[in-house]
Amino acid sequence: MDRTGLRQSFISRTVTAFLLAGMALWPVPGAHAQALATGCVAGGSSSTTAGSFNASNYSLNGVGVNASGNLQLETGQSALNPSSVVVPFEQDIYSTYISEGAGYVSHFGWFLLREAEQKVNAGNPIAGPLSWASLTSAGVTLNYLYRSIKDDGASCCDGGNGILDNYYNSAGTLLGTSSGLTEAQLTTYGYSPNNDGAVDNRDMRKYMGHFVGGTEIVFFLLPNGSTATPWYSKNNWSGDTWNPSNNNKKSLVSGSTYRQLTQTLLLDQLSPESGGTTTYNSAPNPRTWSQGWIPTAPQTRLSTYHATTLSGSVANTYTYGQKYNHFIVGAPPTDPFKWVLGMEDLSGAGDADFNDLVIYIQRKTGGMAQLQSTQAMSPTDADAYITQVTFSVRDKMPTCNGKASSIRYYLSIDNGVTWVEVTSWDQIKTPDSIGATVTGWVYGTPEETWRQGTISFSELGLTGRQLLWKGEYVSEDDACKPETIEVSLSFQAAKNQQFSRSAPTSLGNVMYTATFETPATTWTDKELRGHLFSERLYDPTSTSAGYSIVQNWDAGSVLTAGSPNSRTVLYPDITVTAIAGEALATGDGVTTTFSGTLAQKPLVHSTLSITDSIETFIDKRTTELEGNLTGTGTINRFTGAYSITFNSAPSVGVPITASYQYYVTSSTMNAFNTANMTYQKLALDSSSYYDGTGFHYTYDFNSSGTASTADGTLEADADWLTQWVRGWTNGSTATTKKEWLLGAIDHSAPAVVGAPGVPGWYFGTAVTQTIKDAYDTFRCTERTRRTEAYVGARDGMLHSFYSGEFRPFFIDESLMGGTCSGTVDLEKFRDATNPNTFTSASGAKFPYYTTPTGVQITINRGYYDWKTRSGSTLSSSTSPNYGTGAETFAAVPVEQLAKLKNNKLKGEDRAFVDASPSVAFAQFSDGTWHTVLIHAEGNGGDHVTALDITNPTTPTFLWEYADPDLYRSRSSPSVGSIGRIYTSSGPKWVVFFVSGINQDPTLNPSIYMLDVETGEVLKRIFLDSAGASGLGGTPSGQPAIIDSDGNGYNDRLYIGTDKGFMYKATLPDNPNSSAGDITVCTLFNAGQPIYASPAVSNQSTIQTDGTLAYNLTVLFGTSDSPYYVDDTGQTYWFYAVSDTADKGQCASGTMLWSFQLPPGQRVYASAFATAGRVYFGTSTADTEDPCSPAVSSAGGGVGGIYALDIKTGATVYSESVGNITTSPLVDDEHLYFKSANGQLQGRGGNTFQNQVQQGGAGDVQINMWREISQQ
Known part of the structure; x- marks a missing residue:
C-alpha cells in the first residue's frame, strides 16, 4: 500500500527504484520555502545557582530568601498577618x-x-x-x-x-x-x-x-x-x-x-x-x-x-x-x-x-515567588518569538506528619499574561543533576531532587517574547518549608517564518504539505497561523521534462479571503443533560480515598464537580481531578470511572456527591452556528472570579458584565464564542474578521482522498468474488468523487479542503451501461477502466487519457481530470482541476466543543486536533462500502473520532472512543482487514492505534483494536513480552500492519517503544475460521529508544513445494527523545531485523545488519522501504523543535538523508541536507523530504508517470502521515 493508501491503480509496489547515482537534485520551491536556513534566531539561557537568589529580582508573597540564599516558604505566625491577606495563588x-x-x-x-x-x-x-x-x-x-x-x-x-x-x-x-x-x-x-x-x-x-x-x-x-x-x-x-x-x-x-x-x-x-x-x-x-x-x-x-x-x-x-x-x-x-x-x-x-x-x-495558605518583568528573558532579535523553553530546578519538598509540601512551577512567555504549569518532567534525579535517576516521582519523594522539563509553546499555540517563571509553594505544616535551591532556563526562538513537523503527502502530480507560521511584529493577533499548500510537481502533458513547480493554492489564504459567514463548520449533534448532586459515597471520618463509576457517561469536558462540601474536585486537563485543598484524583470522562483522595477524611454522615453534564451523540452533523450551539454544548457556566480590579464572570465573552443562565446572558456569551470560533474577532457583533482563519497545522499531515483505486488486498487469495464485486460496485459509484484534503489544526477542527478531481484511472463513460448494479454493469465498468493504451519503445503498454484539448497524457499513476465542478455537475475544462483550496467543511469533534472557550481565554487544555487523519475504504457489516476517516487529537485530548465521509460534502458521525492512556497520541491509526476474530461471523475491518504518553512506570504500552464501523473495542493488545524492562514504555507512532502471505488479510503487526523494544503481534487472518488469537512477542531489543514507526519489506517467496517461505524485514532507527533535552552523547543506529516465523507464530527476529549513524545523528521519523531500498532522515538537533540547535557535545554536523540496501545494509546514497524530523516519501521513483523549516525537497530523474506492477505482496509503508509519537 503506498503512502496515500487511496490511489492504487493495481499497485502494490514500485517496479524498480530510481537510480540514485548521478540523479538530478531538485529542491521544490514554493510560497512557503524560506530564504533563511531555518528561520530561527539565537535563543538564550540563564541560571541562578544555589545560594544566589536576589529578593529584589522577584515578586515575593509569603516566600523569602533564607539564610542559605535560596527561595523558601515562610511559615508560622509570620505568615499569618491579618493586615496583608494576599491570596498567594x-x-x-x-x-x-x-x-x-x-x-x-x-x-x-x-x-x-x-x-x-x-x-x-x-x-x-x-x-x-x-x-x-x-x-x-x-x-x-x-x-x-x-x-x-x-x-x-x-x-x-x-x-x-x-x-x-x-x-x-x-x-x-x-x-x-x-x-x-x-x-x-x-x-x-x-x-x-x-x-x-x-x-x-x-x-x-x-x-x-x-x-x-x-x-x-x-x-x-x-x-x-x-x-x-x-x-x-x-x-x-x-x-x-x-x-x-x-x-x-x-x-x-x-x-x-x-x-x-x-x-x-x-x-x-x-x-x-x-x-x-x-x-x-x-x-x-x-x-x-x-x-x-x-x-x-x-x-x-x-x-x-x-x-x-x-x-x-x-x-x-x-x-x-x-x-x-x-x-x-x-x-x-x-x-x-x-x-x-x-x-x-x-x-x-x-x-x-x-x-x-x-x-x-x-483557604490554601502558601506563597509565591515570581521573576519580575524587569528580569524577563527575551530574544536579542526584536522580531523574534520564543518557541520552546527548557526549565530545570533543584529544590527540597520536606514531608511532615505524612503530608508532603509542594512547589508548582509555571512558565510564561508573554510577560505573565498566560501561565503554563510544568507538569511533565523529562528527567528527575536526586539530589542534584548528577545524582541517581528517580522513577515514580511525587511531591516530597525524595525530598531533594533536580528536575528538568521542556514546554513547546509553539505546540500549545502560544506566542510571546518575554520569559518569566514562578513557583507556588504550599505546606500543610509549619515545620515543612519547601525550598528552591537553583533554577535554570533556556529557550529557542524564531522570527516570522513557516515551520513544519508533518510529513508531505502526494497524490498524482500534486504534493500537499502543511506548515505553521510564527508571528510577525506587524500582526495585531500574534497567534500561530496554519497553511496547507497544494503544489503541482510536473506538467502532466510533459512527463519527461522534469520538475515544473507551480503552487496551486494555500488553503489558509483562501479561507482567510472568504467570509466566516459562508463557512460550513459542523459538529456531531449532541444532547446534553445535567446531573446535580449524584450520591457517590458517605463519609466516615476516616476514609480519604473513594473510587467508582458515575451513573452516566460520557461526560462533557470541564463540567464535573465532586465534593463533600468542604473540598471540591474539578476536572482539570485531560485526566486530572484537582481538589481545592490539595486533594488529587483522576477521571475517565468516557467511562465515568473516577478516583479521588481528599486532603482530609469527609466527616461522618456527610454525603460525597457529583454534579456534571453528560451527552448523547447522533450520526447527524449539525451546523456550528448560533442557532444550534448552546452554552451547555460549549460547557459555559456562571463561573466567576475576583482579581484586584473586582468581580468578573469567567465566560463573559461579550463583556456585558454578566453571564447568567437565569436571564439568558450566558446564551449570548455562547453566541459570541460561536461566532469567534467561526472567524469573527468581535464575536456575535460579526463585523471584524480575524486576521487569519486557519489554525496552526503542526503534527497533522494531510490525508488526500479521491476516487477509490484498487488496493493490494483486492488480489488476495482468500478474498471472495462477492467482496470484490461489492468493492467494484463502490468504485463504480464513487468514480467521479471529488478530491478532498483533510488535516487537523490547532483551532480544534478537522478541515476538509477541495483539492480537485483526481482519478486513479480513466473511465470511458461511453463503454458503461450508466449504472453500477448487477454483474453485467460491473463487467462494463471494468472494461471501461483504462481502455486506451499505447505501446512504448520497450514494448510496455501504458494507459493514456485524451484531454479535452486533444493531448494524450500517460496515466500510469492516475491523473487530475480536465473537468470543472459545480455541485455534482462536471464540465470539460482546458486544464487539469487541482481544486481551489476552498474549505468544504470543518468538523469540531465532540470532545473539543467544551475546550473551545480555552482557545479564546488562552488557557490550558485547549481545543486542538494535532494528529494526522487516516482514511480507508472499508466494508461494513451489511456488505456496503464506505469511506471512513479516523483521527486522534494529539495533545488536544484522549479521544479518537471516526467520520463517514463517503459523501465528501456531507459527513456523518460514526463513533468516538476515549481512554486517558490515549492522551497525546498523535500517531495515525492503521486501518486494515483481518480474518474472523473470536465469534465474529466473518472478516472485519479494524483500526489500530497506540496508547499515548505512558507516565505510569508500572503500565505496559498497548495497542487498541477497534471495529471501524462501530468503534467497539475488539482487543486491547498489551505489549508485555519484554517483562519489567518494557514497563512504562510509549509506543513509537503508527503500527505497521502487513498481509505477509498475500491472502488479502493482515496477519502481522509491528511497533516499537521508547524502551528500545520492537514488538510483533500476530493477527488472525482466516476469513472462514475464528481459530487463533492475538499473541505478542519481542522481535528485537535495540537497547536504545525507538521513536519512529517501523517500515516493513516483504521478501517472502514461494518454494518448489508450493509453500511460502516467510521473509519479512523490519526497518527502524533509534534516538533519544525528540521532545526534551536529554543529550546522552550516545551513538545511534539503524536496524534491519528479519522475521521468518510462519504465519501465526510469534518469535524473536534476527538482526540482518545495523548501520551506525554519524556522531550526533538520530532517527526521529519512520523510514520508507520500497524496491529493495530503505530511505530515512536524521537530525542532530536534540529535540524536534525547528529551532533546536545541533548537539555540540556529539559533533556530527547536520542531519541528512540516507538510502540503504535492504538486504545488505550497504549505503546506496547519502546527503547532508539539514535536520529531518518527518518521514521521507518515495513516489513515482522520486524521493521527497522536508527540512525543519518546512522546505520541501525532491530528488530523482526527469521522468514521471513511471510504470507500476500489478499484484504481489509488496513492502509495507506507514499508511498515513504522523510518524512520531509524543513523549
Missing part, C-alpha cells in the same frame, strides 16, 4: 461563622484592596483612617458575609449554639430564622451546608469566591451595625486608638513612662471569661500581658466540627493612644489552611480579648 475561599460573644449585632464582610485604592484614592495606597462613607460613595463593592450577627441560642454572650438566629441577603433583607431551619433552606440563603441531614455549625459556611493569585482582601466589621466606627483588618485604617477599657491593661500603659504593652494570646488556652488565667509583668518596658484566647463554646466548636485545635501564641505590641488592628489570626501549626479570625468589636480595644466575633476561614 488561584483558589476558592470559604468562611464559616463560629461564634459571637459580646452581645453586639454586627455585620462582617470583605472587599478588595486594589478596588478600594482605585476608587477611593486614584490607585494610590490608602494611609488611613478610612471612613465607611469613603467606600460607599466611591462605589467600592462591599461583600457582606454575615449581616446582623446574632447567636443567642443559649444566652447573650457565651457564644450561643453556633447557629445564627437570623439570615439575610446581601442587601440586608431578612430571609428566615433558625426556627425549623433546614439545610435546603440554608442553600437558598446562600450558604454551603454539608447536607448530612442535620443543621449544625458546619452549615454556617459561605462561599466567598474564586480568587486569582495576588489578590488582596480586606475584612471589615461594623460593630453593632454602626458605619461610624468601621473596623478593618488593614493596619491603620480603623479610626480609634489603643485605650483599653480593661482596667488592668489600661493601668499598665496609661502612665507617662510605660506606654507600650506586649499582649500574648495563648491559642490553646481558654479565655479569661471561660476560666482561663491571666499573667502580667509590669517590670519590663514594654510591659507584658498573657491570657488565653478563645472561650469554651467556640473552642469546642472548632474542635468538634472543624477538626481544628489551636496551639502556640500570637503576640502584638500596642502603644497607648496609637492605632491598632482589631483583627488577629491564628492557625494550627499542622494545618495552616485553617485560619481562625478573631475580632475585638469595642472602640479603644475594650477588654482586648479579640474573641468578640470568631470566623473560620478555609
Whole structure:
C-alpha cells in the first residue's frame, strides 16, 4: 500500500527504484520555502545557582530568601498577618461563622484592596483612617458575609449554639430564622451546608469566591451595625486608638513612662471569661500581658466540627493612644489552611480579648515567588518569538506528619499574561543533576531532587517574547518549608517564518504539505497561523521534462479571503443533560480515598464537580481531578470511572456527591452556528472570579458584565464564542474578521482522498468474488468523487479542503451501461477502466487519457481530470482541476466543543486536533462500502473520532472512543482487514492505534483494536513480552500492519517503544475460521529508544513445494527523545531485523545488519522501504523543535538523508541536507523530504508517470502521515 493508501491503480509496489547515482537534485520551491536556513534566531539561557537568589529580582508573597540564599516558604505566625491577606495563588475561599460573644449585632464582610485604592484614592495606597462613607460613595463593592450577627441560642454572650438566629441577603433583607431551619433552606440563603441531614455549625459556611493569585482582601466589621466606627483588618485604617477599657491593661500603659504593652494570646488556652488565667509583668518596658484566647463554646466548636485545635501564641505590641488592628489570626501549626479570625468589636480595644466575633476561614495558605518583568528573558532579535523553553530546578519538598509540601512551577512567555504549569518532567534525579535517576516521582519523594522539563509553546499555540517563571509553594505544616535551591532556563526562538513537523503527502502530480507560521511584529493577533499548500510537481502533458513547480493554492489564504459567514463548520449533534448532586459515597471520618463509576457517561469536558462540601474536585486537563485543598484524583470522562483522595477524611454522615453534564451523540452533523450551539454544548457556566480590579464572570465573552443562565446572558456569551470560533474577532457583533482563519497545522499531515483505486488486498487469495464485486460496485459509484484534503489544526477542527478531481484511472463513460448494479454493469465498468493504451519503445503498454484539448497524457499513476465542478455537475475544462483550496467543511469533534472557550481565554487544555487523519475504504457489516476517516487529537485530548465521509460534502458521525492512556497520541491509526476474530461471523475491518504518553512506570504500552464501523473495542493488545524492562514504555507512532502471505488479510503487526523494544503481534487472518488469537512477542531489543514507526519489506517467496517461505524485514532507527533535552552523547543506529516465523507464530527476529549513524545523528521519523531500498532522515538537533540547535557535545554536523540496501545494509546514497524530523516519501521513483523549516525537497530523474506492477505482496509503508509519537 503506498503512502496515500487511496490511489492504487493495481499497485502494490514500485517496479524498480530510481537510480540514485548521478540523479538530478531538485529542491521544490514554493510560497512557503524560506530564504533563511531555518528561520530561527539565537535563543538564550540563564541560571541562578544555589545560594544566589536576589529578593529584589522577584515578586515575593509569603516566600523569602533564607539564610542559605535560596527561595523558601515562610511559615508560622509570620505568615499569618491579618493586615496583608494576599491570596498567594488561584483558589476558592470559604468562611464559616463560629461564634459571637459580646452581645453586639454586627455585620462582617470583605472587599478588595486594589478596588478600594482605585476608587477611593486614584490607585494610590490608602494611609488611613478610612471612613465607611469613603467606600460607599466611591462605589467600592462591599461583600457582606454575615449581616446582623446574632447567636443567642443559649444566652447573650457565651457564644450561643453556633447557629445564627437570623439570615439575610446581601442587601440586608431578612430571609428566615433558625426556627425549623433546614439545610435546603440554608442553600437558598446562600450558604454551603454539608447536607448530612442535620443543621449544625458546619452549615454556617459561605462561599466567598474564586480568587486569582495576588489578590488582596480586606475584612471589615461594623460593630453593632454602626458605619461610624468601621473596623478593618488593614493596619491603620480603623479610626480609634489603643485605650483599653480593661482596667488592668489600661493601668499598665496609661502612665507617662510605660506606654507600650506586649499582649500574648495563648491559642490553646481558654479565655479569661471561660476560666482561663491571666499573667502580667509590669517590670519590663514594654510591659507584658498573657491570657488565653478563645472561650469554651467556640473552642469546642472548632474542635468538634472543624477538626481544628489551636496551639502556640500570637503576640502584638500596642502603644497607648496609637492605632491598632482589631483583627488577629491564628492557625494550627499542622494545618495552616485553617485560619481562625478573631475580632475585638469595642472602640479603644475594650477588654482586648479579640474573641468578640470568631470566623473560620478555609483557604490554601502558601506563597509565591515570581521573576519580575524587569528580569524577563527575551530574544536579542526584536522580531523574534520564543518557541520552546527548557526549565530545570533543584529544590527540597520536606514531608511532615505524612503530608508532603509542594512547589508548582509555571512558565510564561508573554510577560505573565498566560501561565503554563510544568507538569511533565523529562528527567528527575536526586539530589542534584548528577545524582541517581528517580522513577515514580511525587511531591516530597525524595525530598531533594533536580528536575528538568521542556514546554513547546509553539505546540500549545502560544506566542510571546518575554520569559518569566514562578513557583507556588504550599505546606500543610509549619515545620515543612519547601525550598528552591537553583533554577535554570533556556529557550529557542524564531522570527516570522513557516515551520513544519508533518510529513508531505502526494497524490498524482500534486504534493500537499502543511506548515505553521510564527508571528510577525506587524500582526495585531500574534497567534500561530496554519497553511496547507497544494503544489503541482510536473506538467502532466510533459512527463519527461522534469520538475515544473507551480503552487496551486494555500488553503489558509483562501479561507482567510472568504467570509466566516459562508463557512460550513459542523459538529456531531449532541444532547446534553445535567446531573446535580449524584450520591457517590458517605463519609466516615476516616476514609480519604473513594473510587467508582458515575451513573452516566460520557461526560462533557470541564463540567464535573465532586465534593463533600468542604473540598471540591474539578476536572482539570485531560485526566486530572484537582481538589481545592490539595486533594488529587483522576477521571475517565468516557467511562465515568473516577478516583479521588481528599486532603482530609469527609466527616461522618456527610454525603460525597457529583454534579456534571453528560451527552448523547447522533450520526447527524449539525451546523456550528448560533442557532444550534448552546452554552451547555460549549460547557459555559456562571463561573466567576475576583482579581484586584473586582468581580468578573469567567465566560463573559461579550463583556456585558454578566453571564447568567437565569436571564439568558450566558446564551449570548455562547453566541459570541460561536461566532469567534467561526472567524469573527468581535464575536456575535460579526463585523471584524480575524486576521487569519486557519489554525496552526503542526503534527497533522494531510490525508488526500479521491476516487477509490484498487488496493493490494483486492488480489488476495482468500478474498471472495462477492467482496470484490461489492468493492467494484463502490468504485463504480464513487468514480467521479471529488478530491478532498483533510488535516487537523490547532483551532480544534478537522478541515476538509477541495483539492480537485483526481482519478486513479480513466473511465470511458461511453463503454458503461450508466449504472453500477448487477454483474453485467460491473463487467462494463471494468472494461471501461483504462481502455486506451499505447505501446512504448520497450514494448510496455501504458494507459493514456485524451484531454479535452486533444493531448494524450500517460496515466500510469492516475491523473487530475480536465473537468470543472459545480455541485455534482462536471464540465470539460482546458486544464487539469487541482481544486481551489476552498474549505468544504470543518468538523469540531465532540470532545473539543467544551475546550473551545480555552482557545479564546488562552488557557490550558485547549481545543486542538494535532494528529494526522487516516482514511480507508472499508466494508461494513451489511456488505456496503464506505469511506471512513479516523483521527486522534494529539495533545488536544484522549479521544479518537471516526467520520463517514463517503459523501465528501456531507459527513456523518460514526463513533468516538476515549481512554486517558490515549492522551497525546498523535500517531495515525492503521486501518486494515483481518480474518474472523473470536465469534465474529466473518472478516472485519479494524483500526489500530497506540496508547499515548505512558507516565505510569508500572503500565505496559498497548495497542487498541477497534471495529471501524462501530468503534467497539475488539482487543486491547498489551505489549508485555519484554517483562519489567518494557514497563512504562510509549509506543513509537503508527503500527505497521502487513498481509505477509498475500491472502488479502493482515496477519502481522509491528511497533516499537521508547524502551528500545520492537514488538510483533500476530493477527488472525482466516476469513472462514475464528481459530487463533492475538499473541505478542519481542522481535528485537535495540537497547536504545525507538521513536519512529517501523517500515516493513516483504521478501517472502514461494518454494518448489508450493509453500511460502516467510521473509519479512523490519526497518527502524533509534534516538533519544525528540521532545526534551536529554543529550546522552550516545551513538545511534539503524536496524534491519528479519522475521521468518510462519504465519501465526510469534518469535524473536534476527538482526540482518545495523548501520551506525554519524556522531550526533538520530532517527526521529519512520523510514520508507520500497524496491529493495530503505530511505530515512536524521537530525542532530536534540529535540524536534525547528529551532533546536545541533548537539555540540556529539559533533556530527547536520542531519541528512540516507538510502540503504535492504538486504545488505550497504549505503546506496547519502546527503547532508539539514535536520529531518518527518518521514521521507518515495513516489513515482522520486524521493521527497522536508527540512525543519518546512522546505520541501525532491530528488530523482526527469521522468514521471513511471510504470507500476500489478499484484504481489509488496513492502509495507506507514499508511498515513504522523510518524512520531509524543513523549
